Amino acid sequence: EFPNSSLGRKLEMVAKLIQTHEARETNRDVFYLQIGGFDTHSNVDDKLVERFSEINSALEAFVIELKDKKLWNSVSLIQTSDFARTLNPNGGDGTDHAWGGHYFMAGGAVKGGQILGDYPDDFSLETGSQALNRGRMIPTTSWDQIWNGVAQWMGVDETDLDSVCPNRDKFPAESLFSESDLFDTNGRKLSSPRRRNLR
Template sequence: MGLRPFGMLNAMAQGASTDYKALVCIFLYGGNDANNMLVPFDATGYANYAKIRGPLALPQTGTGSLLQLGALPNFALNPNLPDIATLFNNRNAALVANVGTLVEPTTRAQFLAGQMLPSNLFSHPDQQLEWQNAAPTGGTATGWAGRIADTLNASYNPNASIPMITSVAGDTLFCNGSSSTPVSVSPGNISGASCSEGTTECGAQLATAQALLTFDSGLTLVQADDSITTNAYQYAKTLTAATQSVSALKTVFPANNGLATQLKQIAQIIQVRAALGVNRQIFFAGIGNFDTHSDQLTLQNALLAQISPALAAFYQATQELSVANNVTSFTMSDFSRTFQPNSNTGTDHAWGSHHIVIGGAVKGGQMYGTFPQLVLNGPDDSGTNGRWVPTTGSMQYAATLAQWFGVTAAQLPNIFPNIGSFSQETLGFI
């Protein structure tokens, strides 16, 4: 069971809302090398890419070659993303270029002068937190999804039997609000921990455990933990009842694929949204490790080969559930990686990255933002080896998703305090 402060669970709500919306975050832990995810395909652009990338350059033709995008022919996707290419060409997916953590719009010159920069750039833990909280520093108590829940939960989910946010990838800052808290689900084990002994023994153990939770120790932390655990038992019971009351999904998710298992669990929870009384939901999933300091082609290609069919199956499941236009999935990651390889046929920590957004409401088949000039020591390079200065802030990316979800323009500054630093607060990809 996910031991989070789940909140007391009410009776199952009746009826479904026609205004249902869900956001699904897929976090690529470790820093996905977006330079090998989205590649220039025109003759001049590819030649420049191949020259600088050297041993990491993906072939333009032949075995394992790049997938030219029909809707964006001057660019191509990694050969291990065929499903994403199909979704993009069918206008159900969009690409957002050179996104990264920013306090305000920043140029190379301003970076070199140290003006108004996010804290601890190129650090895994700090940049993961700053993507998840859309703040200049990782040192906050809340994430941007949690702040959305604080803002919208009372309006959209007044009769919900679970919180607005569900994580299937553990405890994250992204999910934390000031007044709202997430639920945490172990994918494939929605009914909670199991007991391997006999029925009588398991029943006795459960009764004893629950009896201990009623003991008043007088210690604040112990009582708080008991409350969390009590709610976890009730949460497991409620969600199990809801999911067991419906037929299994017909969509086939890839086997032996951890991300697919997480997304299948999310689809199953979306399937019972009416029983749970939710009109708005946010989900968090994750996959790693993209920290490819060596042997990058092997490691990254294997990870992308998991992501592509998993996201395609999830989109198919939303179609099966008739909510494809109501569910938007999107990627986040620590950062991209250096355009110039290191000596171990890998790459090191960088900054601006490219991201994927999928859903029926997405204005797909297009690239949003500004693709960087792939020039070492050039106008978009923060140094000399291809750490691109972002031309789009991560909070602009997040604010676009939030506004589609139901956050008003007037509410955006409450969730993204620095959004006013950007003349264009949202990007229009949805």
């Protein structure tokens, strides 16, 4: 049963829509959900416990529902944010706006249990190549590098990837995440990627 929270209600609706893909004659869907409450300039500990509890219970219900309907292997969840938080706290036991952050992916086809990208090994301002003031980090991975692999998984042709990820040519090809970096497609990929039932 889905929790009666903002995210719980949204994920319940997405689960219902996914189950109607045949009636809607779609083989790919992208659903965008937004939740707030992470602008934690004060009392970050209490606020994060509350937010993470809501996320955990809503995601748990979503995964259970999709596994029960045998749809989990064709669904991927990707959590992103438009900015990150400082590693160093401010005077109000909170964190302020930062630059480099992270993504979180889950799904039946996602290669879980791995961290991709470069985690800083030096946080000092004097010697750290990625460090800025107050624990702000310069990102090492762009949106396009990650979405490149997601777009491939969704069946976007190689010739169309530059349109879908317009800045991917600004990075070395070997730094782009591919479908095989992000997803386990063994036994799940149909003969034609354009015909996969992806949500």
